[in-house]
Amino acid sequence: MNEHECGSSSVETSRRKFLQSIGALTFAGATAGLLPALTRGQAPKSKQPPNVIIILSDDLGWGDLGCYGQTKIKTPVLDRMAAEGMRFTDAYAGSAVCAPSRSCLLTGQHTGHTPIRANPESAPAWDRKSFGDVALPEGTLTIAASGKAAGYATACIGKWGMGRPPTSGNPLKQGFDYHFGYLDHLAAHNYYPEFLWRNNEKVPLAKGQYSHDVIWDDAMRWVRDQGQKPFFLYLTPTIPHSKLNPPSVEPYADTDWKQPDKSYAAMVTRMDKDIGRLLDLLREMKIDQNTLVLFTSDNGTHSAGRSPKFLQSSGPLHGEKRDLYEGGVRVPLIVRWPDRLKPGTTSDLVTANWDFFATFNDLLGAAPPANTDGVSILPTLEGRPQDQKQHEYLYWEFYEQGGKQAVRLGKYKGVRLNVSRNADAPIELYDLSQDLGETRNIAADHADIVARINQIMKTARVPARLFPLLPAEQPTGKPATTESAPAGD
Numbered sequence: 001m002n003e004h005e006c007g008s009s010s011v012e013t014s015r016r017k018f019l020q021s022i023g024a025l026t027f028a029g030a031t032a033g034l035l036p037a038l039t040r041g042q043a044p045k046s047k048q049p050p051n052v053i054i055i056l057s058d059d060l061g062w063g064d065l066g067c068y069g070q071t072k073i074k075t076p077v078l079d080r081m082a083a084e085g086m087r088f089t090d091a092y093a094g095s096a097v098c099a100p101s102r103s104c105l106l107t108g109q110h111t112g113h114t115p116i117r118a119n120p121e122s123a124p125a126w127d128r129k130s131f132g133d134v135a136l137p138e139g140t141l142t143i144a145a146s147g148k149a150a151g152y153a154t155a156c157i158g159k160w161g162m163g164r165p166p167t168s169g170n171p172l173k174q175g176f177d178y179h180f181g182y183l184d185h186l187a188a189h190n191y192y193p194e195f196l197w198r199n200n201e202k203v204p205l206a207k208g209q210y211s212h213d214v215i216w217d218d219a220m221r222w223v224r225d226q227g228q229k230p231f232f233l234y235l236t237p238t239i240p241h242s243k244l245n246p247p248s249v250e251p252y253a254d255t256d257w258k259q260p261d262k263s264y265a266a267m268v269t270r271m272d273k274d275i276g277r278l279l280d281l282l283r284e285m286k287i288d289q290n291t292l293v294l295f296t297s298d299n300g301t302h303s304a305g306r307s308p309k310f311l312q313s314s315g316p317l318h319g320e321k322r323d324l325y326e327g328g329v330r331v332p333l334i335v336r337w338p339d340r341l342k343p344g345t346t347s348d349l350v351t352a353n354w355d356f357f358a359t360f361n362d363l364l365g366a367a368p369p370a371n372t373d374g375v376s377i378l379p380t381l382e383g384r385p386q387d388q389k390q391h392e393y394l395y396w397e398f399y400e401q402g403g404k405q406a407v408r409l410g411k412y413k414g415v416r417l418n419v420s421r422n423a424d425a426p427i428e429l430y431d432l433s434q435d436l437g438e439t440r441n442i443a444a445d446h447a448d449i450v451a452r453i454n455q456i457m458k459t460a461r462v463p464a465r466l467f468p469l470l471p472a473e474q475p476t477g478k479p480a481t482t483e484s485a486p487a488g489d
Contacts, residue, residue: 050339051226051291052147052360053233053278056105057271058098058159058188058241061301061308062330063315064268072311073265074251077276078295082334085293086345086381091333092352092408093299096322096398098185099133099161101298101353102236106142106162106174108357108372111397112461115140116162118399119185123466124474132184134466135163136174141369143357144175147232150364153177157219158236161185165200172199180218181236182211188238191245210247212239212267216274220281228287232360237274240267242304260306264313279336289338292363292381296353297331318438324396324406324415325438340382349380350408352394395460403469407453407460412446413438414453423470427453 062068065075067082094104095111095118103109103116111117115137120128128134136142144154155178156171163169164183171179180198182188191211195202205214219235239246244263251269252262275295282288301313302321308314319325333351335341355374361367362376373395379387398404403420406413411433418425427450429443443450461469468474 048228048287048290049150049152049230050337050363051231051233051287052152052363053235053291053293054105054356055275055293055295056102056158056234056236057295057297058236058238059299059302059321060240060268060297060332061313061315061320062297062317062327062332064240064301064311064313065332065334067334068332069315070312074269075272077272077279078332078334081275081279081293081295081336084338084343085334085336085341086347088333088335088351089346089348090350091296091331092329092350092394093297093331094353095396096299096324096328097400098159098298102161103136105353105356106136106144107140108143108354108369108374110352110354110373110395110460112395113371113373114354115464117397117464117467117469122399124468125466131167132164133161133169133186135167135169138168138173140168140174141371142175143360143369144171144232144234146175146357146361146364146366146369148175148177150366151230153226153229153231154234155179155219155222155231156234156236157181157222158215158234159185159188159238160236161188170200176234178222180222181215182238189241189243191238191243212237212270212274213247216277220278223278223281224285227285235278237271239271240264242302244305246270257310258306261310264306265311292337292340293335294356295332295334300328300331316436322398322400324398324404326413326432326436329396329406335381337381342383347380349377349388350391350394351375351377352391393456393460395456397461397469399467399469405457405469407456408432409449409453409456412449412453414443414450414457416457419469420471423472427457429453 064070064073066079067087094101097119099119100111100117103114104111107114116134120126120133123134126134148154154176156176158181160171160179160181160183181196183197192208193205193211195204196211215237244260246263246266249262249266252265255262282291300320301308308320314320314327317327317330319327321328355377357369358372358374358376359378361369362378375389375391394408396406402418405416405419411431413430413432415428416425427443428441429446429450430438431442463473
């Protein structure tokens with residue numbers, strides 16, 4: 001069995017070795033003088049190991065923020081966060097939809113390797129009715145486990161979608177001390193649910209309570225409860241994902257826009273305001289200088305119930321959610337870290353969310369995660385571009401709409417469609433340095449580049465039992481029924 005296959009013994013062995021390698025990096029050890037070594041010889045400005053917050057918005061487009069060119073939607077907090085920190089222009093999500101993108105972030109692997117490579121409806125060998133979302137397998141190395149082994153308090157607050165109790169995908173089995181929010185990602189489409197989950201218990205909500213507000217308030221409470229202890233927070237709000245029914249469409253109620261556009265914009269602005277509340281709390285607690293905050297999106301914007309063109313949610317990019325063109329996978333990435341990061345910086349480093357795991361490990365002074373596809377972007381954050389390792393390429397595969405593959409190779413982007421029917425379907429090629437909107441297919445003029453991208457598409461992945469992409473991988477037999485879980489969420 002390949003080392004990337006779900007449930008393999010080699011993955012579990014790697015996991016044990018990994019946890020042993022960083023287990024000694026506890027909070028006590030770090031504050032006893034180990035931290036200078038963690039920062040590659042750079043004297044730290046804070047005695048505490050840095051807190052880390054990853055805010056992963058849901059279906060936010062590359063062009064939805066003012067600092068990325070948006071002119072209609074108000075995002076003053078995120079615009080200020082970019083001015084106080086670093087804005088990445090060439091950052092990518094793990095996938096063009098929710099579940100695989102989150103799996104990439106958590107495991108540090110692209111969709112050719114990560115355990116969950118598609119949304120659950122695209123996993124024909126999985127019994128979703130019985131088990132809910134496809135579960136992260138036992139023994140998976142996650143970014144949360146890295147933090148926990150190093151003495152960090154760890155929490156996932158918001159949308160999970162990686163498996164529910166009692167399966168191996170329970171967030172409490174994947175490195176998190178605490179979880180609050182949605183377990184199944186389909187349940188997260190409802191902003192007014194009867195209940196949310198706190199760890200393994202249902203928490204009833206009053207009728208009409210907007211789940212986003214409840215989730216954000218819980219995140220604020222959890223951060224406050226940590227005091228001066230180092231923490232890792234994976235904060236995953238569900239907005240601006242559809243349904244487009246927020247409690248208010250302010251500050252857009254008086255515009256002449258269509259109602260779906262008002263609702264979408266109001267959701268983005270609501271999240272922006274809440275991020276401001278969180279940053280204010282960090283300042284109140286006197287920990288904002290030593291807290292690394294990353295804001296990004298799980299994929300490109302959606303067109304469910306609206307047209308993204310009016311708000312220009314994809315900016316100059318072509319495509320949206322479910323596309324492997326730039327509009328489906330290129331996303332905002334804003335990083336704020338006053339202790340180390342030069343304010344007002346813009347970076348064109350080509351990076352993807354599977355780099356977050358390697359970056360966190362680098363911050364901890366730990367070895368890179370086993371079987372990773374990521375590289376640490378810590379040198380870029382710390383103003384050491386000469387030390388920054390570059391990706392040879394970025395790779396994606398997508399399991400809906402006939403199957404797709406994409407590769408970013410330097411300035412070039414290759415896209416292959418209808419892969420599930422024809423593994424050798426033609427490759428489209430675009431020069432992103434000259435054609436950001438991917439309007440001119442130049443494959444006929446660059447046979448050598450196309451051949452290299454074709455080779456990457458053939459070799460950058462391993463087959464996955466639950467997620468067959470190519471015709472030869474189509475499953476036979478009944479769906480997996482190896483775990484039991486309560487129906488519904």
